[in-house]
Amino acid sequence: MKVGLDHKVLVKYPFLKESQDLVRGHTESLDRFLSGNPGKSAVSRAKDRVENALSSKKQFDESDPGRLPPELEIASYAIARILISCTKERALIERFAQYEAERMFFYLQMEEPRIKRYVAQSAGTDPDASEVPVVKYIELAAQMRDDRWRLVNRDIVHGYVKVEAGEHDELLRECIRALIRQDLPLRVPAAICESLTPVTEQILTRFQERILEQFGEIDEGSFPPCIHALITAITAGTNLPHTGRFAITAFLHIIGMDTTTIVEIYSRAPDFDIEKTMYQVEHITGRGGTEYVPPSCATMRTYGLCTNRNKLCDTVSHPLTYYKIRKKRGKTPGESVTPPSH
């Protein structure tokens, strides 16, 4: 199907091949482009894009998807991808993909049906399909958190997962996100990253600030019930499985607890062995070169470590998210989610 897409449309969906063709027609070599004036305004817009992705409130402007001429607006999307690739921060890349996908999806919902259909097909989904091949389904659903997306809860017939008409929009948004995420981080030549250093530095500073805002000081009262239960188990002298030790150590490390304090928690156990504990904790917190991320709610469930679920648990897919939300709400009195625990 050939759909005429004007520039106003292309600006909204910069991942489309047509959008990228438009930029390609207008730009010379990348380094020369970046040093010129149009390039500079595109870089500045790219920085905005990344910073918007970092900001917690997402606002999209209905009438005006971009301030720059279309080709520069689209170029700013490509440059934003370069910027985050230069930072090499995984969390930043995830946020960016999430933000851009939500933005495109926001515009899509107001789009003419034929354009929406075209964009959906370009992203690789069929908006009329009543079933999706298992492999494709898993690639989309693995990132979606609601129970109803779990493969185990789906109606599957011979390699096809049934989907309802009302589910296509969500699949489409995830499809776009996956597409944006796909080739990131890009392999950017060192010289290009270097020339962008002033901008990436600013982005990284902003990113660090955001992390501090979210986690800040450690607040044991905001721990999710699963982590609470694990700490209680250690104190009670229960022999935790490796998965439990891993979950708790990785969690405490990510929220900013130092190794010594983590080891102190383990020291509450009656059979505490400092050398062994130090070794394990240091391994998990990244002394061996790999920094581990604490398990998600799904993983905690498979390990059998998801306990005492409460209402807030139903709305999150990761113990860290629980902690973030709880901590934030804790600051505002009277907005407590669960009664204070004793």
Next chain:
Amino acid sequence: MKPATMEFLKQRFGEYYQKGFLTVPSALEQREWGFVFFDPSSEIRMRRHISFCDQQELTSYLRSMVPAHAYYSTAYYATPSAPTMNEKGWCGADLIFDIDADHIIRGPYDVMLERVREETIKLVAMLTDELGFAAHDLAVVFSGGRGYHIHVKDIAVRGWGSHERREVVDYVCGTGISPGVLLRGGAACHQGWGRRYTDAARDYLADILGMERADAIRKLTAVRGIGETSAEALLERRDMIIDEIGRDPYHALARNRVMRTIAASDEFRTILRNYAALADEPVTTDTRRLIRMPTSLHGGSGFRVTPLTTSELHDFDPLINAVTFGIRDVKIDMRSSLTIPLLGNTHALEKGISAVPEALAVFLCCRGLAEIAGVR
């Protein structure tokens, strides 16, 4: 293990690697290898970060080093011999399932092996009939120990991370079922987990049906959240519920408070688990795992890590078909008395010295149940 025993095993394993038919994994040059040796003096338990550029190189390594255990990475790497994961350059990995008796059943070896074989047949059926993987993309392998491995070589899943792999392993294990979602369509109850879930509910109710009333009440009220009144009411309406499961399972099971409470009980979960294929979750979600090389020997049993077609799996008996050694007599010294079936015979062995077929001697020495008696 005494030096003579170790020497005996090394000779037998060496003989196997000289003559045995060895298969190599696809993309051999992209795999990392790891080996464990008989010699306990080596400091490092496993020697890994090894790579081979062709079959010739691998075969001569096996023949000259005669490892007790041979593993390769399920992952494909740009530089498989690099010392750290970052430097290896991960390019994808086969999708692996491990069905191991350790997680499923305890008991005599032959009983365990039989149970995990059934579990593996279930898993193969779920992967092919339900999830639609092509049978020719599945390699089923007897691990040589207490279980089976399935390698899914479908190129479409190679790039998957842990999240995607978890969806599949949770599916086969029945982890994360939410009855309200699963049963909502109704149509789902003719196949897959919808059917298994409703079958499990029928099993549970049928069990109660066969009981004395007082026992049934006791059993129901033992479930946390069910009082005597609810239990009585359920017993009254039991037939109706069983009937309703067939017509409107969502209403019967997900909307009914008592049935929902039962579904959360340990007993119901156990019934449901019988319908699952209990693969070991961490093995599947780990994208950097080492797995035993099919056609190598398992140093803990002397059995051949045996590749099987899905149809061979149906009449596979590891205690016959995974045995590669002969029947010439070998003198061994048993640590304790033991009865064990092997190669179609049941061997009743007394503590102390006796002569047994070579294959049995290898098995018992590998398992540490006997030493070689007398030096040849």
